[in-house]
Amino acid sequence: xxxxxxxxxxxxxxxxxxxxxxxxxxxxxxxxxxxxxxxxxxxxxxxxxxxxxxxxxxxxxxxxxxxxxxxxxxxxxxxxxxxxxxxxxxxxxxxxxxxxxxxxxxxxxxxxxxxxxxxxxxxxxxxxxxxxxxxxxxxxxxxxxxxxxxxxxxxxxxxxxxxxxxxxxxxxxxxxxxxxxxxxxxxxxxxxxxxxxxxxxxxxxxx
Ligand SMILES: [Zn+2]
Numbered sequence: 001x002x003x004x005x006x007x008x009x010x011x012x013x014x015x016x017x018x019x020x021x022x023x024x025x026x027x028x029x030x031x032x033x034x035x036x037x038x039x040x041x042x043x044x045x046x047x048x049x050x051x052x053x054x055x056x057x058x059x060x061x062x063x064x065x066x067x068x069x070x071x072x073x074x075x076x077x078x079x080x081x082x083x084x085x086x087x088x089x090x091x092x093x094x095x096x097x098x099x100x101x102x103x104x105x106x107x108x109x110x111x112x113x114x115x116x117x118x119x120x121x122x123x124x125x126x127x128x129x130x131x132x133x134x135x136x137x138x139x140x141x142x143x144x145x146x147x148x149x150x151x152x153x154x155x156x157x158x159x160x161x162x163x164x165x166x167x168x169x170x171x172x173x174x175x176x177x178x179x180x181x182x183x184x185x186x187x188x189x190x191x192x193x194x195x196x197x198x199x200x201x202x203x204x205x206x207x
Contacts, residue, residue, distance in 0.1 A: 044088030121149030138201030
């Protein structure tokens, strides 16, 4: 009986705490969170953008996410990956993973592509107003990585942002269709830098 009461008490406390965490996240624009859901874009039959040479987008996004995870863990965050292998994960499954973690933020990792080979630079996206600060903090950290052109923080109705109940951003970490930018992106050292700056941008949200 004691055990049952204890469990009910625990559950009740958990619900109260979760509710507070949720309110904080929505109200403050992602300043209180413990879990970071990292979402490497594409995977499996969905290769994403084809690079002008080297690895396709789906492999680059997975690599950056895998490099970012231990850096965030070292800063004390609980990190959940939407995929850890080259497999296809439906977009709804990706947002479900974020939505079931009440104390989470969601960071989707992508590389860009354009029919215009001259297009270059970094941009970040958000949908809910409570997510714009997260998108801005990460963009600010990313700009020095390869002296990228700032393409801005943009609002867009991307599925993984629109269907997300948590503060969520989608990062476009440079153009694999641009020869110069792709040459840098294909280097593991650049991807390590991108990972370090993403982790710092996330941590900056706690200021
Ligand atoms: Zn993509």
